[in-house]
Amino acid sequence: MRMRATLGVVTGALALSALAVPAAQADGSQGDTAITKVAVNITNKVYVGTTAVKFKVAVTATDNSGILGADEFDLYGPNYGLLTTSKPTCTASSATTSTCVGWVTVDPRVGDLFNNNSGTWYVDAWIDAKDGDYLWKEKAGAFKLQRATKVSTNAAPEPVRKGKTVTVTGKLTRANWETGVWNGYGSQYVKLQYKKAGTNTYSTLKTVKATTTGALSTTTTATYDGYYRFWFAGNSVSAPTPSAADYVDVQ
Structure with missing residues (x-):
């Protein structure tokens, strides 16, 4: 038995x-x-x-x-x-x-x-x-x-002249299982990525550290029409996640 x-x-x-x-x-x-x-x-x-x-x-x-x-x-x-x-x-x-x-x-x-x-x-x-x-x-x-995470991306201005500065902002948040809300996930490193229009692959432009509240902000130079997004790689207790892509028209 x-x-x-x-x-x-x-x-x-x-x-x-x-x-x-x-x-x-x-x-x-x-x-x-x-x-x-x-x-x-x-x-x-x-x-x-x-x-x-x-x-x-x-x-x-x-x-x-x-x-x-x-x-x-x-x-x-x-x-x-x-x-x-x-x-x-x-x-x-x-x-x-x-x-x-x-x-x-x-x-x-x-x-x-x-x-x-x-x-x-x-x-x-x-x-x-x-x-x-x-x-x-x-x-x-x-x-x-x-714990699941979310990250947002906003690239501005749109449109922008070639060679000018694009400012990319966003916020990284993480699910709080105990309160049922999404809290800002601070002091984490997030990659800013770019994909040229008409292509399929993102390349990493730089790594950005979120503020203590999860806010993200950085700049880059406009080159061609394309998509910007933030990518959080995750860690031992937090899931990885990409943001939705934000398209910028370069003139």
Whole structure:
């Protein structure tokens, strides 16, 4: 008889108090069951703003007898972050291999996340095989669950004469999961990028440091018709984001 510590967690709910922290568990297995791939939200990146986000957790496993099913996947993050998926649905791709998919809806508005839960999260998985084999794997996969960011861009004047100065302003903001608002994200480095009209690639003109309130301002020289945008590369707890492009007509 298998033994597994369980938690009374509703799908998508977060346990943050010390009382909700599960006892440490070690990996366990019987037979030849193996996990070959874990993908969260396809890209292993989940960016959450101030509203609900639904994402999937897909675990691919193999066993010589085939995969019978999987328990709900537990997701663990910084500062006791805890989410649990729906009951996974397993779909066979061969006689030995299946991909089991569970879903999570996370909503900061109902307390699913606190700001210090942003960062690297891990997937714990229990897989059952048809012949009674099983695999319990802690940290079977990792993904980023981060606070979403926004950045705006305004280039002026429009139009502008060739060789004259273009002033580009904007603001970098970040989702506050605890208050439900977008706050200015200060003292971060943001790239000013430019794409000449008729081309497909942006080039970086310079790097700009946001003020303490997230405000951005810099200048550049007008050369050709084209698009300006700010690009924030993100960090360990904040998602990357480009602004919408602002077109400037050069005369």
